[in-house]
Amino acid sequence: MHPVIERVTQRIESCSQALRAAYLQQVETARQAGPHRGALSCGNLAHGFAACGSSDKQQLRSLTQANVGVVTAYNDMLSAHQPYHDYPQKIKQWVREVGSTAQVAGGVPAMCDGVTQGQPGMELSLFSRDVIAMATAVSLSHNMFDSTLMLGICDKIVPGLLVGALSFGHLPCIFVPAGPMPSGITNKEKARVRELYAEGKVSQTELLDAEAASYHSPGTCTFYGTANSNQLVLELMGLQLPGASFVNPSSPLRDELTRVAAQQATRITDLGTDYTPISKIVDAKSIVNGIVGLIATGGSTNHTMHLIAVARAAGFIVDWDDFAELSSVTPLVARVYPNGEADINHFQRAGGMAFLTYTLLEAGLVHEDVHTVAGFGLSRYTKRPELIDGKVSWQQGPQASHDETVLRSASAPFSPHGGLSVLSGNLGRAVMKTSAIPEGVEDITAPAIVFSSQHQLDAAFKAGELDRDCVVVVRFQGPQAIGMPELHKLTPPLSILQKRGFKVALVTDGRMSGASGAVPAAIHVTPEAVDGGLLSKVEPGDLIRVGVHSGELSLLVDEATLAQRQGAQADLASSHVGMGRELFGGMRSQASGAEQGACVLFPALSPEVTRGQ
Structure with a gap:
């Protein structure tokens, strides 16, 4: 090993x-107790096999x-x-x-x-x-x-x-x-059409045709x-x-x-x-x-x-x-x-x-x-x-790859390191999928542009307000805020900005999931904005450093200035009702942080059993 x-x-x-x-x-x-049917009363067991055929009933009665x-x-x-x-x-x-x-x-x-x-x-x-x-x-x-x-x-x-x-x-x-x-059309072609649609260069019909040819x-x-x-x-x-x-x-x-x-x-x-x-x-x-x-x-x-x-x-x-x-x-x-x-x-x-x-x-x-x-x-x-x-x-099975453009041996890999990084700094902890980030993308330090939803970013992109080096912050997306949705609407516009030559990164307490792509994305930021995270104190124009290689996630604002800030508040009411979301209020309020699994099923660990205590 x-x-x-x-x-x-x-x-x-x-x-x-x-x-x-x-x-x-x-x-x-x-x-x-052994086979649990043996612990059932006759009435319990009869209910359990009532709908079965006669041969299945005999098998279930036997308990063997x-x-x-x-x-x-x-x-x-x-x-x-x-x-x-x-x-x-x-x-x-x-x-x-x-x-x-x-x-x-x-x-x-x-x-x-x-x-x-x-x-x-x-x-x-x-x-x-x-x-x-x-x-x-x-x-x-x-x-x-x-x-x-x-x-x-x-x-x-x-x-x-x-x-x-x-x-x-x-x-x-x-x-x-x-x-x-x-396989349908290539995923690269699907992504290309999505980006063209985001720029207004193809119609909705053409976009739907491409999506339907991919998911077919x-x-x-x-x-x-x-x-x-x-x-x-x-x-x-x-x-x-x-x-x-x-x-x-x-x-x-x-x-x-x-x-x-x-x-x-x-x-x-x-x-x-x-x-x-x-x-x-x-x-x-x-x-x-x-x-x-x-x-x-x-x-x-x-x-x-x-x-x-x-x-x-x-x-x-x-x-x-x-x-x-x-x-x-x-x-x-x-x-x-x-x-x-x-x-x-x-x-x-x-x-x-x-x-x-x-x-x-x-x-x-x-x-x-x-x-x-x-x-x-x-x-x-x-x-x-x-x-x-x-x-x-x-x-x-094979002991050599049949196509080394897709799959390689561990002795001759695409990269000596895996496709995942953990970032840390005063903004908290986050994860980044690095395997799809192009070579030559460096650690990014740029002014923040701040949004409270992916839909706001989409509108800003279409208005031409993002054509610059920037760290896009999309906050109030964590499990306690609105259930931590995946933010796929961010992918096409941010990819376009990167291809236009701008240095761009994403910082969010939401998710990007398995489709995280070429844009450096510090995701799952914890603590989230509504749970005391410094993310809530980020203001437009603040410099943020996103360490693609260094693993840093820092807001470059002095402590005295931060101490004077109250932290932004978001009106999340529209995300708490409709489409059944009102039924999940209890889960939102009790969800653990992303690094604890964003889960409501297990009690919080006491300090004596948590890592490093």
């Missing part, structure tokens, strides 16, 4: 001892065969989730083939961030993760299940399902993807945003079958992988000899593996919050210092849009997860000695699935 990877892992284990021990005790207490609980995030609003429409019936049949049963335990909401970008509904997006976690717990609370299958892919959905599943840590859990849509069929969007980052992280954590992440929907291999996952869920229960609960899989080593994979590929910055929340659900304390230290030694081995021109299908053809896992293992950057849903050892994930005589067979 690389000594830094080992050191970070050991530090996470050491500082988390009390929390992890309490979590494992909770898991053991839940396990002790596995019953698999399916939690589904299906809807046909999300292109990525539309293929799930017939998964439950297929899973039930495939599970019956091995003498077990399956039931749909419940459904969870699934928001398409692509539909809600720039819209009021986006202000519910981040909190939907915690709603999904709670809905998963409700789904599994019937005590009918010996293992679980999670049907989810996209942005907040996978982290929510995972946090919910970890609250039932005594149950085995396998995530079942549905795969990416085939069932399956996950092909750029490397949070959805595809979810799949990569899950696989490296051992929570999906090897090579399952990026097989296109409706292909014979996709169906067979789902069959194997369904039947594997019956084999790793506490009823047999290969008991592998999710609490055994998700430990400090697997969490580090997931973070390293994310960093090595320039994945979504959303995971600087999601993986912290996931770790906490499993009894571990992780913070941005861990991400930064891992990034300092993790090479960047992938170039997938917005960190390159390729899409996720090109990544798959270049060697995909099998080669990525192989090269990270060879370099000692991920732990091999981990439990997975496929058995012990991450080396299983260097193999790729193939159909042989109609059945899945795992064959040795």
Whole structure:
């Protein structure tokens, strides 16, 4: 193992001892009753199988065969989730083939961030993760299940399902993807048309044509945003079958992988000899593996919050210092849009997860000695699935990239360091996705231009007020303010300013997500403006330094002047009502900071167990 990877892992284990021990005790207490249907009264159990067929009823009465609980995030609003429409019936049949049963335990909401970008509904997006976690717990609370299958892919959905599943840590859990849509027009071309539209050079019809040619069929969007980052992280954590992440929907291999996952869920229960609960899989080593994979590929910055929340659900304390230290030694081995021109299908053809896992293992950057849903050892994930005589067979994956413009070995990477930086200074702490920032972009010191919404910036850009070197501040966007929406409307105008030759950077307590691009963006600033952050005291014209390389985030105003400022106030009332936002007031008021996962599910840690205390 690389000594830094080992050191970070050991530090996470050491500082988390009390929390992890309490979590494992909770898991053991839940396990002790054995198959939980045995704890149900006759009336309880009769309700539980009333709608089943006669053969399934007999199996459920016997208490000796596995019953698999399916939690589904299906809807046909999300292109990525539309293929799930017939998964439950297929899973039930495939599970019956091995003498077990399956039931749909419940459904969870699934928001398409692509539909809600720039819209009021986006202000519910981040909190939907915690709603999904709670809905998963409700789904599994019937005590009918010996293992679980999670049907989810996209942005907040996978982290929510995972946090919910970890609250039932005594149950085995396998995530079942549905795969990416085939490639449409290139992501670079899509971005070009968006920028032309922002400048008023193409019509709305032309823009819609380009968007529809990019997002064109069932399956996950092909750029490397949070959805595809979810799949990569899950696989490296051992929570999906090897090579399952990026097989296109409706292909014979996709169906067979789902069959194997369904039947594997019956084999790793506490009823047999290969008991592998999710609490055994998700430990400090697997969490580090997931973070390293994310960093090595320039994945979504959303995971600087999601993986912290996931770790906490499993009894571990992780913070941005861990991400930064891992990034300092993790090479960047992938170039997938917005960190390159390729899409996720090109990544798959270049060697995909099998080669990525192989090269990270060879370099000692991920732990091999981990439990997975496929058995012990991450080396299983260097193999790729193939159909042989109609059945899945795992064959040795490539040990060299098939396309070094997309995927490289850890010994000859695109960059010796990962795609993520942590910034610190008097403005607080923030993260920056650096993998897509062009070479030659230096640390930026420039006057601030201050906004309280992405819509204000859009108007200023169209009025020609931003044609200068500037640090754009968009504040009052954090979790306590308005739910921390993604601010994608900022990307085209800021990219245009950069291409015009201006030095430009973004500072915000909101999110930019997996689509963070070429403009240096200090995002997730914490503490946020409404929670005492210095961001609230920034005035137009103040000099701000954004350290692309130095890691600095500083407001260059003397302390005496700052002491005289009261701090701006924003009228956020319009973001607190309408589109269901009034129902989330309690979550906004109790949300933790971005570095604590922007979460409402866990109590604040006391000083004696937090990092560095």
